[in-house]
Amino acid sequence: FQVEVQRLTDELPLAAHAVVVLHDITALVRAEQMRADFVANASHELRTPLTSILGFVETLRGPARDDAEAHERFLAIMHQQASRMRRLIEDLLSLSRIELREHTPPVGTVSLEDVVEGVVMGLEILAEEKDMALQVEMISDSDLVAGDEDELVQVFANLIANGIKYGRPGTPLVIRVDRPARGPAQMPHAMRDACLVVHVIDQGDGIAKEHLPRLTERFYRVDTARSRQLGGTGLGLAIVKHIVNRHRGALTIDSTVGQGSTFSVYLPCPPPADKRARSSDFLR
Numbered sequence: 001f002q003v004e005v006q007r008l009t010d011e012l013p014l015a016a017h018a019v020v021v022l023h024d025i026t027a028l029v030r031a032e033q034m035r036a037d038f039v040a041n042a043s044h045e046l047r048t049p050l051t052s053i054l055g056f057v058e059t060l061r062g063p064a065r066d067d068a069e070a071h072e073r074f075l076a077i078m079h080q081q082a083s084r085m086r087r088l089i090e091d092l093l094s095l096s097r098i099e100l101r102e103h104t105p106p107v108g109t110v111s112l113e114d115v116v117e118g119v120v121m122g123l124e125i126l127a128e129e130k131d132m133a134l135q136v137e138m139i140s141d142s143d144l145v146a147g148d149e150d151e152l153v154q155v156f157a158n159l160i161a162n163g164i165k166y167g168r169p170g171t172p173l174v175i176r177v178d179r180p181a182r183g184p185a186q187m188p189h190a191m192r193d194a195c196l197v198v199h200v201i202d203q204g205d206g207i208a209k210e211h212l213p214r215l216t217e218r219f220y221r222v223d224t225a226r227s228r229q230l231g232g233t234g235l236g237l238a239i240v241k242h243i244v245n246r247h248r249g250a251l252t253i254d255s256t257v258g259q260g261s262t263f264s265v266y267l268p269c270p271p272p273a274d275k276r277a278r279s280s281d282f283l284r
């Protein structure tokens, strides 16, 4: 609590001379703490590869100056570390751009089939390396939602790339576009009123229940070493969450350890184009 004391001076002939006002600043302090944690985490994530690059530069200038084989090896590692820094900076920029736009939902109409097919095409090589098939299932008759195409590409690129990274080699990764199932009345609006839902279903190791609530936090990883080794930044799901929020949609995660995970994105309907056409007909 922030305590504020207001003097009442002489105007009031009552016994009270001051009022104490208590402001609840819990949310403010929490937001400030989160911001500080974020800056500390981002700096740490950037410093680790930078320290490694500087170390290799020193070695190449000193002890390994005339070692051609070491040159090749160290340059490859430096390239890898610099790429990691670039990915991290790109993700940080995406996140801040999306946060700035989060209060204004996108107004366009997007074909989910186009988005999913495009992303799948771009990730096919990555999937083949793990002997995984990317299976797209279009269950719904329509594939249109309200949204921003570039942002939705980013959502499904992150989810499908995660499905490949954390999926089990030799198993398929299913991307299913469907109408949302009718749920109970207390279901969140963003899910109940959604036009379509896309499920990304993997058969990987799954995620233990205690991690699920924190999975979309920036830099939260179940296994940091594994994520880094797979080229992860720890920001992918935070980006997904913010984009889905901006779309006024919903993200759910279902997972069973040892069996796999399902990430589901619920998206709203496009503006009713035929309704607009009809009202203009009426005006004529």
Ligand code: ADP
Pocket: 158, 162, 163, 166, 167, 202, 204, 205, 206, 207, 215, 220, 221, 222, 223, 227, 228, 231, 232, 233, 234, 235, 236, 237, 238, 261
């Ligand atoms: P990263 O860059 O580490 O993959 P994300 O934000 O995309 O970051 O994901 C956060 C963490 O969630 C990952 O480090 C991983 O532990 C877990 N995770 C994400 N997707 C999956 C999945 N499909 N299966 C198992 N774990 C996953």
